[in-house]
Amino acid sequence: MSALLLFYLLSLVFSFTPSSSTRNPNFPVSSEIRLACKSTRYPRPCRASLSKSSLPPNPTSLDFVRSALTVTYDKLKTGQSMLKTVLTASRGDLNRTTAATNCINILYYSDYRIRSTNDSLSRGKIKDCRAWMSASLGYHFGCWSALKYVNTTKLIGKTMSFLDALTKHTSNALSMMVAYDNFGKDMAAWVPPKTERDGFYEKVTGGTELRSKGGVPSNLKVDVTVSKDGRGGNYKFVQEAVNAAPDNPESTRRFVIYIKEGVYEETVRVPFEKRNVxxxxxxxxxxxxxxxxxxxxxxxxxxxxxxxxxxxxGFMAKGLTIRNTAGPDVHQAVAFRSDSDLSVVENCEFLGNQDTLYAHTLRQFYKKCRIQGNVDFVFGNSASMFQDCEILVAPLQLNPDQGSNNAIAALGRTDPAQSTGLVFQNCLINGTDEYMRYYRSNPKVHRNYLGRPWKEFSRIVFMNCVMEDLIHPDGWMPWDGDFALKTLFFGEFGNTGPGSDRSKRVAWSSEIPAQHIHTYSVQNFIQGDQWIPSSS
Structure with a gap:
């Protein structure tokens, strides 16, 4: 089934609220609309759009959230149409064609997420809605960013301007969801989204366990086998086995691919419609x-x-190595990239240099994994948790005396309402044996940091980790001057080892108050208690 046909069928399955064009454009801005919109970062476009929206008589607070969502969806459909026009007009220009194609794809993913959000709002699944709309906001910003590098025509400039407006409306809808979740139905209590740097911590839902005992189940039944030599297997290539998985993004059945020992030199893609691989x-x-x-x-x-x-x-993986062998001098080279919501990866190894593991969007759980790289080698804009993992710095330069500045993590959170962040729990932070020889030979020229702020509201947390002495006393590295230093949240709690001393940490990092550590539990941060299966 093609992706376009799939999304067409989905559009028939999911119902959505009426178009925002059904209300009189001169409808006055009510006091209720002002209350709802004061919870957003962009209240003026919020008031203007809701005043023209399809609000029912005597609307509830949830009706305002739905109406903001409808506004976003209507504008998304317009944006999709504009991108198709850009693609048609870009024939013969590889860079513009690539950017437009990537935009069209990620806007389709956003289309699905917004429809799912609309369906789940009425069922009270507000945490799911926030996760999906956080991803949609990331997709809209990502599309705008992709076009920025090929902005050579008036058509692209016009499309970028529209996408900027779409991003603001998406932010507003997400902000209302956050306000509804945190402050309830009384819109008088709603405020714009705040972060830990403002002293605001998300409410917790109970439980004292920071970690999860679950993982990839051990009793899975294999559907197909991949064998490098073709003996005792259904396929010789991993991608062939993936292609054999059923096309159904709503399926609850797992499709298990056993990949026998061997080195598989291939690029593997698990498409959007092949759920639970x-x-x-x-x-x-x-x-x-x-x-x-x-x-x-x-x-x-x-x-x-x-x-x-x-x-x-629903992607899962266990017992394998995924690597990118491009080397340390070719810039970005990703080993593993994931947009999989409710994803569990256990006992896996990810090898690379710059940008090894791209946790792009949505909720992901990594357990007992080994991740190796140097520059921003765990990055993205997902809500991802790394539990009991080895985080290893690899050499960036072939000459040990040349020196390097390495940052482990970089988080691309662009909006304080996004429920995204990277949380490392009970991990070992160290260097590879080769790197540590470099480091010991000349420690003054090798600097390693826990992370740096890729985007304005970057959020990275290390809790109860063992940090070896390769971590610089500053702990954290700026991105560019003072960019994001007043809005980021880089938190630490309960870490040990010679690299964990906070006495010389940069002033813009934080010690997490003990009463708020459960904000970053598997249960509260990614709702893992609801979807991470028992590993037995």
Missing amino acids: VFLGDGIGKTIITGSLNVKMHGISTYNTATVGVLSD
């Missing part, structure tokens, strides 16, 4: 999926360099 390998260093795509040599986007890229929800 599971990769089972023979162990780290035994089952290896490898590639070498990179930005510098191949002239492609960071997103497209991934050796393995996953778009479908």
Whole structure:
């Protein structure tokens, strides 16, 4: 089934509220609309759009959220149409065609997420709605960013301007959801989204366990087998096995692919419609999926360099290595990229240099994994948790005396309402054996930091981790001057080891108050208690 046909069928399945064009454009701005819109970052376009929207008589607070969502969806459909026009007009220009194609794809993903949000609002699944709308906001901003680099025509400039407005409306709808979730039905209590830097911590829903005991189930039944030599297997290539999975983004059945020991040199893509695909390998260093795509040599986007890229929800993987062998001098080269909501990855290894693991969007859980790289090698704009993992810095330069500045994590959160962040719990922060030889030979020229702010509202947390001495006393690295230093949240709690001393940390990092550590539990941060299965 093609992606276009799939989304057409989905559009028939999901109902949506009437178009915003059904209300008189001269409808006055009510006091209720003002109350609802004061919870947003962009109240003026919020008031203007809701005044023209399809609000019912005597609307409830949830009706205002739905109306803001309808405004966003209507504008998204217009944006999709504009991008198709851009694509048609870009024939013969590879860069513009690539940007337009990528935009069309991610706006389709947003289309699905917004429809799912509308369906789930009435069922009280507000945390799911916030996660999906956080992803949609990321997709809209990502499309605008992609066009920024090919903005050479009036048509693209006009489309970018429209996407900027769409991003603001998406932000407003998400902000209302956050206000509704945190402050309830009384819109008089609603305020714009705040962050930990404002002293605001999300409410917790109970439970004292920070970690999850779940993971990839051990009793999974294999559907197909991949064998490098073709013996005892259904396929020789991983992608062939993925292609055999059913096309159904609403399916609850897992499709389990056993990948036998071997080195599989291929680029693997798990499409959006192939839900609940599971990769089972023979162990780290035994089952290896490898590639070498990179930005510098191949002239492609960071997103497209991934050796393995996953778009479908419910993805799981266990017992394998995924690597990008492009090397340290070719800029971005992703080993694993995921947009999979409710994803569980356990006992896997990710090897690369710059941008090794791209946790792009949505909710992801990594357990007992090994992640290796140097520059921003865990990054994205997802809500991802890393539990009991090894985070290892690899050499950036071939000459140990040349020196390097490495940041482990970079989070692309552009809006304080997004429920995204990177949380590391009970992890070991160290260097590879090779890197540590470099570091010991000349520690003054090798600096390593926990993270840096890729975007304005970056959020990265390290809790109860062991940090070896390669971590610089500053702890955290700026991105560009004072960019984001007043809005980011870089939090630490309960860490140990010679690199954990907070006495010399930069002033713009934070110690998490003990009473708020459960904000970053698996249960509260990614709702993992509801979807991470028992590993037994």
